[in-house]
Amino acid sequence: MKDISKQDIVTLVKLQEAETEIVRLQAVLGKVEKEKTKIALRLKQFEKALYQNREDLARVQIACRDSESEIQIIDDRIIKSNENLRMVKTNKEYQVLLREVDDNKKRKDILETELLEFMDEKEKSESIVSASEKEYALLAEQISHQQAEMGKKCVDDKEALEEYLAQQEDIGESLDSTLMEKFRKISKMNQGLAVTGVDNAVCMGCFMNIPPQLFIEVQRGSSLISCPQCSRILYHVNTD
Numbered sequence: 001m002k003d004i005s006k007q008d009i010v011t012l013v014k015l016q017e018a019e020t021e022i023v024r025l026q027a028v029l030g031k032v033e034k035e036k037t038k039i040a041l042r043l044k045q046f047e048k049a050l051y052q053n054r055e056d057l058a059r060v061q062i063a064c065r066d067s068e069s070e071i072q073i074i075d076d077r078i079i080k081s082n083e084n085l086r087m088v089k090t091n092k093e094y095q096v097l098l099r100e101v102d103d104n105k106k107r108k109d110i111l112e113t114e115l116l117e118f119m120d121e122k123e124k125s126e127s128i129v130s131a132s133e134k135e136y137a138l139l140a141e142q143i144s145h146q147q148a149e150m151g152k153k154c155v156d157d158k159e160a161l162e163e164y165l166a167q168q169e170d171i172g173e174s175l176d177s178t179l180m181e182k183f184r185k186i187s188k189m190n191q192g193l194a195v196t197g198v199d200n201a202v203c204m205g206c207f208m209n210i211p212p213q214l215f216i217e218v219q220r221g222s223s224l225i226s227c228p229q230c231s232r233i234l235y236h237v238n239t240d
């Protein structure tokens with residue numbers, strides 16, 4: 001058992017107080033960061049959906065254009081066939097050209113029906129895109145506002161964290177380096193609780209009874225005592 005002074009124990013308790021705050025603040029700030037990432041992801045997902053809607057619109061726009069230009073080509077063919085009709089000499093030629101005109105007209109009908117469907121689709125697609133653009137802008141604004149608010153709330157916590165870290169550094173200068181190392185090691189193993197009081201022979205870290213002989217040592221406060229159960233550094237809490 002390492003001999004320590006009462007002052008060492010006071011210092012360790014202070015170190016623990018700062019550590020408890022540091023662990024708490026880090027958890028709070030970590031949670032905020034996670035939340036920020038989560039809402040940023042939501043916007044990203046929305047953006048993906050918007051891109052998809054824009055792609056759908058572009059596809060139907062191309063289909064409309066293709067359909068229109070094919071109709072144009074067929075119109076030209078019909079005009080040309082009609083011109084040729086006036087110059088034919090035989091009945092057979094006449095029949096062939098007539099069938100050509102007829103076939104082209106049928107094809108044109110099909111294309112025009114298709115075009116109407118495409119135009120209808122395009123109109124729907126345009127309104128979907130415009131609605132999702134508006135929604136996206138709204139959501140983006142909401143999210144940036146939310147994140148700014150979160151950032152503002154974190155300012156105080158970040159400042160406090162810096163203070164506690166500086167405080168620990170100061171304390172560390174007055175504490176024996178092996179004690180400091182031990183503190184760090186135990187804190188790491190116990191989610192930030194390395195130094196804990198003993199109340200009525202009960203370790204307040206793990207709530208187990210400590211042996212009477214050890215309790216006497218803790219009350220004496222002249223040596224470094226660790227809880228046999230949880231390894232935390234123990235100090236005596238005066239309850240009277």
Ligand SMILES: [Zn+2]
Binds near residue numbers: 203204206207227229
């Ligand atoms: Zn314990």
